Amino acid sequence: MFSKAFAVFQKDFHSEIRTRYAINSLAMFIIVAISVILFAVGQEKISEALTGGLFWVVIFFTAMSGLARAFVSEEERGTSLTLQLTASPSIVFSGKLIFNVILVFCMNTVIALLYAALFESFIIQNFLLFFLSFVFGNIGLAISSTIIAAIIAKAGAKGTLYPVLSFPILLPLILSSVQLTLFALDGTTIEQAKFELAIVVSYDVVMLTVSYLLFDFIWKD
Amino acid sequence: MPWKIILFLLLSFVSIAGIAFPIVENPQTWYEFPNIPGLEENAKIIFFHVPTAWLSLIAFLMSTVFSFRYLKRKDLDDDAKAYSSAQLGMIFCILATVTGSVWAKFAWGAFWSWDPRQTSIFALLLIYGALFALRSSIESEEKRATLSAVYSLIAFVTVPFFIFIMPRIMKGLHPGSADDTNAGPVVNFNMNSSMLLIFFLSLIGFTILYFWMWKVSYKSIIYQDKLNKNLIRG
């Protein structure tokens, strides 16, 4: 099961290396989004709370610009039928999910590093808490955006539809993650942030289960 | 037919009673409402605002139930039911948002202040909006039905998270919420029995109204659909 899903990932990875479609647009998007924020802020010193929020604004829109690729590329080229003939739906979903998880981790690490370098008030006091919320937040982001990507790919991939559909689904995750980032910035202990962490972890579990249950309906047309 | 007349009388009574019954310091007769400190005349919105908010939730729930049923049975009638319920839910959701924020302008001093329930209804509006955006972008009927059913099920499971997160992130301002300093717990915040009676009559009346509107709405969708098919086939 895992080796087959990994093969789907390998194929996507190889294809990404050849076409460099998602990587290029993601990288450019990160630069554009962060420089827009920097220009808007100017010489102003912005508060910790605002930095934490803006951090997730950039993450959300970057994810929306690149993560739909996983399914849209198959559907656009018509290769999804071939994939349906070679693998069961859960394997396809797992492969795409691995691809998106790795993509989200790369992109968010870059965003976090850029933030640490460019924003004075982005100083992490509780690193462990930041790390935990970063990991679980990324996984949740990847799961939800993968399943929504599958939906919009079948809906004909209208560009603006992706953020519109994803935002309500991602809202609970984003709200808790913003809160957790704030906690990590002002040095709250993990003990105090336990509730938000639990929310993010259970969001991941619930979304993963629902996605696997519903993916069959989306994938088979 | 008689139930439609009864419903008409019930809603007329609720509207008249809800607006016209006076609020006094010490209620003597059944048609007088008690004064709730901090709310005064503003309290009367409960008869109209709460039912619309309640119906937007019920409509969302029914829409999810029929989406689930569509995925199980693949019957387009179920999709018509889910869709028309979502349409009604959107209408009630807008009504609840508008009545609520007009009220909030007078009670809290601002139209919008990101109170947990304001945020939740905003999230619900977003979900409905996304659902209609998705539906309008798909041509083929079954694909539209399947994808919107899947989407509303996914959206449905995120709702509990809002309930848990909201109170932690923002302060509640609604009368009856945990942070509210003006009144006590939700239902018995100093309402007397006649006020409670009219409140529940209003809830019941609006709920029946919703189911009636829903039935008319989904039947018209189904008939229209079948009619179109017959016309095309000649």
Next chain:
Amino acid sequence: MRNYSVSAIDLNMTFGRRLIFNGINFSFDEKGIYGISGPNGSGKSTLVKIMAGLLTPSKGKIIHKSSDKEIIPEKLHNYIGFVSPYLVLYEEFSAWENLIYYEKIRGILLDRDLVKELLKRFLLYNRRDDLIKTYSSGMKQRMKFVFALIHKPQLLILDEPTSNLDEEGKASAYDLIKAKAEKSIVVIASNEQTDLDLCSETLDLKNYKAVN
């Protein structure tokens, strides 16, 4: 004990509220070539997609059995070879890379000699390392046959198999179909008389439109 069989019980398919076909029953056993014909829009492609497990019928059931045991839907794809005009291979990979990735995704080991033989038979062996996007439409069609056969399917489903093929391609496709039919089931959905002449039995979909 039968090697492989595929049977349909009272298949009924509606798209939305439109009936495509109704009350289809058949049983294809062991080996041989079976045809599906019908005018455009009669549901040939739909029926073969249902047969391949890509679509779920509105009513009725399709049962695949291998050695008299029913195959579960999640495993079905490894028993089936499918050629269709809608089939597209990854254009940014070469023919060989495509086949290797599909081998890994299927989770099986391919018989490399068979792959080479198939590539040679369809005159693609010399170009196996060229990207698919450089292929002509006839070569892509021939490549679909290779893709459909490398995992030794027990049921070969061909939807308009000879479209885009020249005389030589057609001849090698027919040879292959006949050879394949010695040991397994081949189903051809087509309107070409030459395709249907190969079949021992033909199901005409225009007989299944009746509304009951």
